Amino acid sequence: MAFINVRDLRFKYREDLPTVINGVSLEIEKGTFTAIIGHNGSGKSTLAKLLCGMLAPTEGYVEVAGMRTDDEEREYDIRKKCGMVFQNPDNQIVASVVEEDVAFAPENLGVPSAEIRERVDNVLAAVGMTEYAKHSTYKLSGGQKQRVAIAGILAMEPECIIFDESTSMLDPSGQRDIVETMKKLNREKGITVISITHHMNEAIEADRVLVMNGGRITADGTPEQVFSQVERVLEAHLAVPQVTELMYKLGKAGKCTPTSALHAMEAADILEPLILRTVPVPASEKSAEQACDAALRLENVTVRYGVGTPFEKVALKNISLEFPKGKITGIIGHTGSGKSTLAMLLNGLLKPEEGKVFLEGEDINQSKQFTNSVRFKVGLVFQYPEYQLFEDTVRRDIAFGPRNMGLEDEAISERVSLAARFCGLDGAALESSPFEISGGQKRRAAIAGVIAMRPQVLVLDEPAAGLDPQGKEEIFRGLREYRDSEGATMLLISHSMEDIAEYAENIVVLKEGEVFMQGTPQEIFANAEKLFAASLDVPQITRLFLELKKRGKCDRTDIYTVDYAVKTLLPYVGPEVEA
Amino acid sequence: MIKDITAGQFFPGNSLLHKTDARFKIIILIVFLVTALASSSTAAFAAVLAETVILVAMSRINLKVILRSVKPLAFILAFTAIINLFFVKGETLLVEWKFIHIYKEGIINSVMLMMRLICLVIGTSVILTYTTSPLDMTDGLERVLSPLRFIGVPVHDFSMILTIALRFIPTLVEETEKIISAQKSRGVSFDTGGLIKRVKSLIPILVPLFYSAVRRALELAEAMECRLYTGGKGRTRMKVLHCTAWDFIFLFLMTACCVGVFFLNGYEII
Numbered sequence: 001m002a003f004i005n006v007r008d009l010r011f012k013y014r015e016d017l018p019t020v021i022n023g024v025s026l027e028i029e030k031g032t033f034t035a036i037i038g039h040n041g042s043g044k045s046t047l048a049k050l051l052c053g054m055l056a057p058t059e060g061y062v063e064v065a066g067m068r069t070d071d072e073e074r075e076y077d078i079r080k081k082c083g084m085v086f087q088n089p090d091n092q093i094v095a096s097v098v099e100e101d102v103a104f105a106p107e108n109l110g111v112p113s114a115e116i117r118e119r120v121d122n123v124l125a126a127v128g129m130t131e132y133a134k135h136s137t138y139k140l141s142g143g144q145k146q147r148v149a150i151a152g153i154l155a156m157e158p159e160c161i162i163f164d165e166s167t168s169m170l171d172p173s174g175q176r177d178i179v180e181t182m183k184k185l186n187r188e189k190g191i192t193v194i195s196i197t198h199h200m201n202e203a204i205e206a207d208r209v210l211v212m213n214g215g216r217i218t219a220d221g222t223p224e225q226v227f228s229q230v231e232r233v234l235e236a237h238l239a240v241p242q243v244t245e246l247m248y249k250l251g252k253a254g255k256c257t258p259t260s261a262l263h264a265m266e267a268a269d270i271l272e273p274l275i276l277r278t279v280p281v282p283a284s285e286k287s288a289e290q291a292c293d294a295a296l297r298l299e300n301v302t303v304r305y306g307v308g309t310p311f312e313k314v315a316l317k318n319i320s321l322e323f324p325k326g327k328i329t330g331i332i333g334h335t336g337s338g339k340s341t342l343a344m345l346l347n348g349l350l351k352p353e354e355g356k357v358f359l360e361g362e363d364i365n366q367s368k369q370f371t372n373s374v375r376f377k378v379g380l381v382f383q384y385p386e387y388q389l390f391e392d393t394v395r396r397d398i399a400f401g402p403r404n405m406g407l408e409d410e411a412i413s414e415r416v417s418l419a420a421r422f423c424g425l426d427g428a429a430l431e432s433s434p435f436e437i438s439g440g441q442k443r444r445a446a447i448a449g450v451i452a453m454r455p456q457v458l459v460l461d462e463p464a465a466g467l468d469p470q471g472k473e474e475i476f477r478g479l480r481e482y483r484d485s486e487g488a489t490m491l492l493i494s495h496s497m498e499d500i501a502e503y504a505e506n507i508v509v510l511k512e513g514e515v516f517m518q519g520t521p522q523e524i525f526a527n528a529e530k531l532f533a534a535s536l537d538v539p540q541i542t543r544l545f546l547e548l549k550k551r552g553k554c555d556r557t558d559i560y561t562v563d564y565a566v567k568t569l570l571p572y573v574g575p576e577v578e579a
Numbered sequence: 580m581i582k583d584i585t586a587g588q589f590f591p592g593n594s595l596l597h598k599t600d601a602r603f604k605i606i607i608l609i610v611f612l613v614t615a616l617a618s619s620s621t622a623a624f625a626a627v628l629a630e631t632v633i634l635v636a637m638s639r640i641n642l643k644v645i646l647r648s649v650k651p652l653a654f655i656l657a658f659t660a661i662i663n664l665f666f667v668k669g670e671t672l673l674v675e676w677k678f679i680h681i682y683k684e685g686i687i688n689s690v691m692l693m694m695r696l697i698c699l700v701i702g703t704s705v706i707l708t709y710t711t712s713p714l715d716m717t718d719g720l721e722r723v724l725s726p727l728r729f730i731g732v733p734v735h736d737f738s739m740i741l742t743i744a745l746r747f748i749p750t751l752v753e754e755t756e757k758i759i760s761a762q763k764s765r766g767v768s769f770d771t772g773g774l775i776k777r778v779k780s781l782i783p784i785l786v787p788l789f790y791s792a793v794r795r796a797l798e799l800a801e802a803m804e805c806r807l808y809t810g811g812k813g814r815t816r817m818k819v820l821h822c823t824a825w826d827f828i829f830l831f832l833m834t835a836c837c838v839g840v841f842f843l844n845g846y847e848i849i
Contacts, residue, residue, distance in 0.1 A: 054801065076807065084805045091795045092802035096746045100714050103817035105806040116817040138749045152806060349760050372768060380764040387754070388761040390786035400783070404766030435790060449765060 001066065002027035003160065003192055004051055008060035011050060020046045022215035023060075030159070033186045033193045035203040035223075038212030039237035039468040040440055044196050047212065048164045051194065052082040065159065080109070083153035087165040087466075089145035098140075098148055099124065099133040105156035116155075123154040126189070127181055141335065143174025150181060160192035161185065167199060168466045171335045171495045172537060179205055198468040200227075200241050201540070204262045211236050228260035239469035242498070242540040242562050243267035249566045255574035264543040271544075272551055274573050279554040292324035294358075295457055295489035296346060296378070301355035303341050315341040317513040318355070323457070323506075328483060328490040330504025330521075332497070332536065337510040339493045340383075343459050346491070347378040359457070376405050379455030383462045385446035389434035394425065394445045397434050401453040419452035422478045440471040447475065451482055458482070459491040464499060476503050501525065501539045501560035509536065526558035541565050589712055594639040595825070596710040601719025603826040607833050608706045614837040615698050623843035624691055630836050631698045638705040648704045649697055656693050663689035687849060713745040718820060735811025743799070751792065758787050 004027065011021040020043045028034055038044040049055040050062055053069035065081050067074040086092050095101040099120050106116045124130045127147040132140065137148060146166055153161055163182065167175040179202050185191045195202060203209050209226040211219035213236035219226045227233060227240050230248040234240070240248070243261050247270065250256050256274055261267035303316040316338045323329050333339050344350040345357055348364050348371035357364050364374045382388070391397035398419055402412045420430055423444040429437055434445055447463060463479070464472040480503065483490050494500050500507060500521070507524045509517040511534050517524055524531070528538045528546055538546075539560050548554040559565050591597075599607070611630070618624045635645060649656075669684025707716065721738035728734050759769075762783045769780050 052805070054805070076809075079805060079807055084802075086798065086802055088795075088798060090750050091798035094746065094799070094803060094806075095742065096713050100817070104803075104808070107814050107816055108807040108809065110813040110815050113815060113817055113819050116815065120817060137746070149802075156807060344760065347764055349763060372766075375764055375766050380761075382757065382761050382764075385761065387787050387791055388758060388765070388783075390783050390790075401765040453766070 003030040003065060004028040005063040006051070006060070009047075009050060009057050009062060010059035011046060011055065012058055019058075020215055021050065021057075024215075024217055025060075026210070026217060026220070028192065028194065030192055031186070031190045032208060033182070033195070033206045034208045034210065035195045035197060035206035036210045036212060037196075037198055037200070037203050037236075037238060039198065039470055041438060042212040042236070043215040044212045045164055048084070048162050048194065048196050052084050052160075052162055053078040054084070080156060081158055082160045082162065083156060083158040084162045084164060085146070085149050085153055085166045087168055089142050089149060089169065092149050092152075093137045093145060096136055096138065098129065098135050098137055101137055101148060102151045102155050105152060109156060119155050119157070120151075123151040126154060126185070127151045141174065142170045143177045146170060146174065146178050147181060150178075150185075154185070158191070160194065163193070163195045163197075165196055165198075165466075167197065167202060173334070173535075175199070175202070198238065200239055200469075204241060211238070213237070223262055224260050227262060237468065237470040243544050245562045246541060246544070246565050246569075249562070250569065250573060253566075253570060255570065264540055264547055267544050268547040268551065271548065271569075271573070272553055275548070275553045275569070276574075277572050278552060279548075279556055279568060279572050281555045292327065294322035295325040295360065296323040296491075297321070297358040297361075298342075298345070298352075299356045299358065301345065301352040301357065303338075303345065303350065303353055307353075314513055316345075316352075319513075319515055320355075321508060321515060321518075323489055323491060325489050326483070326487050327505045328480070328492055328503055329506040329508060330500035331491060331493045331508050331510060332495070332500055333510035333516075334536070335495075336512075338513040339510055340461060342510070343380060343382075343461050343491070343493060346457070346459055347380045348372075348374050349380070376401070376453050377455055378457045378459065379450040379453055381447050381450050381458070381460045381463055383465060385450075385463075386434075386439070386442035388446055388449070389442060392433060393431055394434050394437065394441075394448075395420075395430040397445060398430075398448045398452045401449055405453060415452045415454060416448075418454075419448040422451055422482045423448040424474055424478055440467055443467065443471075444475065444478075447479075454486065455488065456486075457489045457491070459493070461493045462495065463492070464494075464496075472499070479503075497537050498539045501542075509534070521560050522558040525560045528557060590640055590644065590709050591712070592639060592710065594637060594710065595829075596634070596638045596705060598823075598825070599710075599829055600820055600822045600826045601711050601715040602722045602820060603822060603830055604707055604711060605719050605723045607830055608703060610830070610833045610837050611702050611706060612699065614833075614840050615695055615702065617837070618695070618840050618844065620844045620846055621687065621691070621848040622846040623840045624695070625848060626836070626840055626843055627698055628694060631702055634702060634705050638710055640705065640709055645701055645704060645709075648709075649700055652696065652700060656696055659696070660689040660693045663692055714742065714818075715820070717741045717745070718816065718818075722820065735814075739811075747795070750795075751788070754791060755784065755788055758784050 006024055006026045009021050009024040010019060012019045024047065036044050036047065046055065050057060053064065053075055056070045062069045064078045067078055069078055093101050094104050102120045102123060103116050106119055111119070124133055127150050129144065129147050129151060132144065137145065140148065167178050170178065182193050182195060183205060186193045195206065197203060204223045206223060209221065209223050210217050211226060211233060218236055219229060219232050227244050230240050230244065241262055243264055247256065247261050247267060256270070261270055298319055298321045301316055301319045305313045305315055331339055331342065341350065345352055351365050359374055359377060365371055389397050391400060395416055398416045399412050402415045425441065425444055425448060429441055434442060437445070464475055467475065479490065482488060492500065492504055504521060507519060507521055508515060509524065516534055517527065517530060525538055525542050528542060531538055541562055542557065542560050545554055545557045545559050549557050556568065559568055614630070615627050618627045664681060664685050665679065667682060667685035667688045669682035671683035672680060673683055674681040717738045721734055724734045767780050767783055769777065
C-alpha cells in the first residue's frame, strides 16, 4: 500500500468560506520525490497541511502509513512520521543556538540525552552544517537557517518530509542548497519528499509533478509528461521552463515536432540536427544609442558598517554609477554584494561616508530639508514591502505617502486611484483591510503606496519575491506602465536573472561592494563566462545558446529572452530552409 | 542604534564563573544579593566591595564592558546619592548654608548607597547574565523553580516563553529597523512636530510590528507542533546540567561571606 493515501478529499477552513480542496484523490509511494505546483491560492499549501495531519479533512480522508489523519489518537504518531519545513526560515527556529534548536524535536520525544547528542551530530552532518553547531541561529543566512530547520525535522527521524514553499524566501544559492539537500535526503536516506513550490526549475528535479488549480489536481505525471502539456500548465497560471517554452513555440510554428525538453542540454540535443545553417552574428544591429541624461548619479561613494568595531565591513567601495533617465536599470548581485545598501543611499536613508549622490544634478544630502523632499522624489519599495501596511483600509494606506507630502484631499484621492490602477487593485480591494487581502494583493497595495507619491525615480528591491509566475508578470507589467506613462526612471534590484533579462534595459552587476559589470542585457549575457566566474547565473535560454555555440550551430550567445530566441532561430530551423 | 539593546548580554568564556552550574549560579546570586543588601556597617560594606571585586576578577570579562552595564543607571545613582546627601541628618555637621545642611553621615550614606547599587548591578551581570548562555539560564531557572510545580505554577511554560523571547529579540529588532526605513521612505518624520504628532508617527511602526509578531507567533506554534512539542511533560534535554565539587565550594564560600557580613555589621571602620 502507498505511504500516503488520499481519497475524495474536500476541505474548507470554515463552514461559510469557499471550498479550498475540491475532490483530491492520490497516492504517494514511499521513497519518492513529488513536487506539487500551483499558483498562489490554488490550494497547494492547504493540501500539504492536510497530508501531514495539521488540518483535518472536511470530507474524504487522508491515510499516512496506514493511519487516518482524522483519528486524534494517531495524531502524534503521524507527525512523527511526516515532518514539515515551512516557508519563513525565521519563524520555525525555536532556540538561539543551532544545535539546541536541532535537539528540540528529540527532546520533545523524550529521547535519552546521549542519543540526542548523537542524532544532532548526524543530522547536522547530513545537511552540511556541522561547523555551525555552536553558532547563533540569528546570524545565519536564509539558506543556512532553512538547513537548520531541515536538520531539526530530520532529528525526529521521519519517513517523509513536506517542504511548504521552503525556498521561496531564499536567494538563488540558498535555493540550490535546499534543492540539493532534498535530493540527497531522498536518494541517500530514502526519505519520501514532497515539495510544494512555484519554482519550475525545482519541480523538474522531482520524480513526479502534480499540478493544482482551483483545489483540484489537473495534471499528474513525470516532469516531462506534465511540462509537455504546455497549455495545461499555462492554464493553471504557471510557467514552464524557458527551453520548454521555446520548443513549444517552435513546434507551434511547425518547425519541429512537439517534443518536450526541460533542461538546456536536452533542448540542445533536439535542436542540433534541426538547425541547418549556423546562426550567424548579425551585422551589428545598430542600437540607437542616444546619450541619456542621468537621473541619479553616484560619485565615488563608499559605505562602511560598524566602523571602529571588530565587525567593520565595507558595503560599497568607491562606487561611481549613473542611472539613465526614463530607463529600467537592473541591479544584480549576491546577497551581501551591496545591493540593498545602494538602494538606501538613493533616497537619503543612508548617507555615504565618502562621495556624493546626485538627483538631477543636486546633492541629495546637502541639507536635512532637501533630503526629506528627496524621499518623495525617489520612491523606495523594500523587499517584502507588505510589512509596511498599517491603515484600516488599503485606500487609506496608499494615501499615507501623499498625505505626508501635505497634498489636498482631492489630489490625494486622484493619486490613490491612479496608483491602484497601475498596480491592478480594484475598488473592492481598496476598501478592504490590508490585513485581510491575499498575499499578492498586499504586495500590490504596498507598491501602490509608494507609486502614489508619484516619484521620478522608483527603486524596487525584489518586488516579485515569493510571487507565482502570473502575479510576478502582473506586477512587472504595472510597473512598466507606470514608467511609460510618467517617464520615470526605474531601478530593479533582483536575484533573478530571468526577471532582469526580461525587464531591464541596462544592467549593473555588483560584486563585493564593487561594480563588476555594466551594460545592456545583450552585452552582459554575451559575457556568460565572466558571470559564471562571479558565481552568478545566466537565464536558462542563454545556457542553451552557449551549448549550441559549443556544438558549432550558433555564433550568438547574447540571447536572453524566449521571444528573442524564437525570432533568432526561426529562419534557420526546420524543413523550410531546405526548400 | 536600537541594535545596542541586545549587544553585550552573554560573553562566552572559560572562566570559573562560566563553568559554574546555572542552577547554582541562580542560588549564588540570591545569596550575593542578600549579602549586599544586608550590609549596614562600613566594615561589612567594605567586605561586600571586596567580594564584588573578586567576582569581577574571576569572570575575566573586560572591565570596560562591565562598567558599561552601570552606565544606564548613572541618573538614578546620582539622584539617590544627592537626595541622601541633603536629607540624611547626623551628628557631625560639615556644611551649613541657608537651608542646606550636609552631615558627615550623609556623605558616608550616599556614597555607600551608590556603591551598593553598583555592586548589585555588577554582581548580577558577572554571576549570571554575562557568564551564562541564555539557554543554560532558562534551563537553570526551570530547575531551580521546579518545586513550584507542585503548587500549580507552570514553570516549564514560563521558561519556554523566556527561551523564545530571547531567540526573537534580534529578529524583531531587525524588523523594527526595516519598518522604520520603509515608513521614512513614505515621508514620515519622527523628529519634527509636537509631542502628539511624534507619538502619532509611531502608529505606522507599531501596527505592522505587532501584526508581524502575532503572525510569527502563529507560524512558530505550528512549527513547534510539527516538531512534537506538547509541553514539558516527558521532555528530556540534550545538555544535562551537572554539578561539580566546585559548585558546592563556590556556594559554601558565598554563604560564608554572607554570614561574615552579618557578623561585621556590628563594626564600623569610619
